[in-house]
C-alpha cells in the first residue's frame with residue numbers, strides 16, 4: 398500500500414496528491430507536519446533527515462522530496478502515462494519541474510506566500526513582498542508567452558511539467574496582489590481546474606496557515 402505523510406494544505410504535498418489522483422492510485426494518507434506531527438521528531442527524522450513532508454512509503458521503501466516522488470510515481474506507472482523512456486523527451490518536462498522548484502517557487506511560495514500569509518500581519522516586510530511580487534510578474538509573463546503557443550506546459554497534452562507550476566496557480570490567483578494580464582495562463586488554469594484531482598488536492602483552503610510561520 399502506498400502511504401503518504403503530509404498535510405492537505407502543504408503545497409509540496411499537494412503536487413504529489415495531484416499526481417496520485419491523476420494515476421488513480423490507492424493510498425493511505427498519514428496527516429503529518431504542522432499541527433498533525435512534528436517533522437523534527439526523532440521518529441520522523443529517521444524517515445526523512447531533511448525534516449520535510451511529503452514522504453511516501455511503498456513496499457517498505459521510503460521516498461522523499463516532492464519532485465523525486467513525482468518522477469518515481471510517474472516512472473513506476475505500468476501505462477507510462479506521465480513518463481517517457483526517451484531521456485531527451487523527458488528533459489522537455491523535467492526542465493519545467495526544475496524551473497518551478499528553483500525559480501518560481503522561491504519567489505512565489507517562500508517570498509509572497511510566506512510574506513503575506515504565513516507571516517503575522519504586524520511583521521510583514523512589504524518592500525520584500527513587493528519585490529517578490531515583481532519577480533513573480535516576470536515569471537508569469539514568461540509563462541504567458543509559452544502558454545499562448547500550447548495548451549499545457551508539458552505540450553499538447555497534460556503531463557508532469559504541469560504539476561509543480563500548475564499547483565502554484567491556486568495561490569497565485571487567490572492572493573491579493575497585482576498581477577499582469579495573463580489570458581493564456583488563466584486559460585491554462587481553467588483547463589487544470591476541469592481536472593477532478595486538481596480541484597480535490599490543489600484547490601485547498603490555506604486559511605489555517607495564516608500567521609503560522611514555522612522554521613523550514
Ligand SMILES: N[C@@H](CCC(=O)N[C@@H](CS)C(=O)NCC(=O)O)C(=O)O
Nearest residue numbers: 407408409430431449450451462463
Ligand atoms: N524540497 C522539499 C520541500 C518540502 C517542504 O518545504 N515541505 C514543507 C511543507 S510545504 C514542510 O515540510 N513543512 C513542515 C511542516 O509542515 O511541519 C520538497 O519539495 O519536498
